[in-house]
Amino acid sequence: MPPENNQIQGEGYLAVRTVIELTRTMDLLEDLLARHLAHFNLSQPKFNALMELYYAGEEGLPLSELGERMLVSRANITGLIDRLQRDGLVVRAVDPKDRRVIRAQLTPRAVQLIHGVLPLHMNLLKQATASLNPEEKETLIRLLTKLQEGLEKL
Amino acid sequence: MPPENNQIQGEGYLAVRTVIELTRTMDLLEDLLARHLAHFNLSQPKFNALMELYYAGEEGLPLSELGERMLVSRANITGLIDRLQRDGLVVRAVDPKDRRVIRAQLTPRAVQLIHGVLPLHMNLLKQATASLNPEEKETLIRLLTKLQEGLEKL
DNA sequence: CGAAAATATTTAATATATTTACAATTAAAG
DNA sequence: CTTTAATTGTAAATATATTAAATATTTTCG
Structure with a gap:
């Protein structure tokens, strides 16, 4: 069972490292944002929903449209809006x-x-992004966009 | 309410774009990995737990240790191990x-x-990472590592 | 028109995560 | 050594997510 002859080498190493560093970065970032939003009794999903509705304007959004923009299921939106309604932040309108x-x-x-x-x-x-200078941020954005293009094809 | 004078400009733009592209990339990646693992009736948390136990060897790991390695709470490990046990993939040993x-x-x-x-x-x-050449992967890893160092200080 | 297909929301069952509280056990202080 | 601390696992309540199925309303089309 031990990992004797299981070391990752060559081509695979960079692939695994890329995925690991992406995951670690997002873990740290999500933790930071969650801690900040908690000061306002908000979670990331609640905040994202509020932002979508804010930019949508007075008429708000159909629940199905909100689900599509947030990339989550309609069933999940039902519960999320239930909780936001309970918090007094959202109303349902026919x-x-x-x-x-x-x-x-x-x-x-x-x-x-x-x-x-x-x-x-x-x-x-x-x-959160201050440790990268503008040029580095641009490079990171470019590489992430390129990576996304590859991922979308799978 | 509308976003009239709310456009993100200058320094803020690259920060927001960086976070958005990181989030989009991880969304795509998680979706790809989840689809793959589903073929084996595994989820990402289940797979991660199995990998930790695999590399830990015959004696396995205390539940608290597993939780620390996976960066999740002990209470969550209780449920995760319950489900893995139910699947016949894990046993509890005193x-x-x-x-x-x-x-x-x-x-x-x-x-x-x-x-x-x-x-x-x-x-x-x-x-998943084939759209980047080795040099680009190395650059991405370097930038993500640098970003993490900044995030850890917050 | 009226039956069938498509769309929108909800409900139920499940998975994954958290915090808080508790029981059992061990470690530490005096 | 015995009282106090800390550690470990679990349980309960809650938040967020999914899929599948049920219900209600359009739309479409023969």
Whole structure:
């Protein structure tokens, strides 16, 4: 059972290292963002949903549309909106044009919360990436985009 | 409410883009790995736990140690080991030296499964990163490592 | 028009994660 | 050595995610 002749060599090494470093970086980043959002009783999914609704404007978004933008299932959106509604940050509104549709809309309290959180959040992202200079950030963005193009084909 | 004077400019732009591209890349990667592991009735957490136990050897690992290595809570390990035990891949063994400790150990079936999955998994990681040449992978690894160093200080 | 297909939301069962609280055991202090 | 500390695993409540199935409403088309 031990890993005697199991060392990763040559071509495989860089592939494994790339995946490991990506994973570690995201773990650290998610932890940082979660700690920040917790100060406002928000989680990352809640924050993402609020941001989508904020940029969508007054009419809000159909739950299905919100799910597509957040890349999560419709069933999950039901629960997420339930919790945001319970927090008083979102309301459900029927769509006058299609009675199958329910639109999620921000409450005034949610807009106020976002105005408080956004500048601090922006600042945190700057701090989080401050160890890279602008040129390095551009290189990283370019390499990640290239990697994504390959991943999308699989 | 609309985003009139909310555009992200200058220094902030690269920070936000960096975080967005990191997130998108990990989303794609996690999706690819999840789809692969699903062929073996495995999830990423289950696979990670099996790998830790595989490299730990015959005696397995105390549940608390496994939790530390996987960066998840002890309570979560309890449930994860429950499910792996139910799948017949892991057994719980009491530690003769410390009666507080329960060690998770792989079953022969788990070892056999790992021997089947590992080569395919290695291959998938190579494919997943094939859109970057070795030099680009090295640059990406270097930039991610540098980013991590900054993140760890926050 | 009216049956069939498509779309939208919810519910139920499950997986993975967290925090808090607790029981059992060990380690440490005096 | 015995009282106190810390450690380990588990349980309960909650958050987030999934798939599959049920329900309600359009749409489509023969």
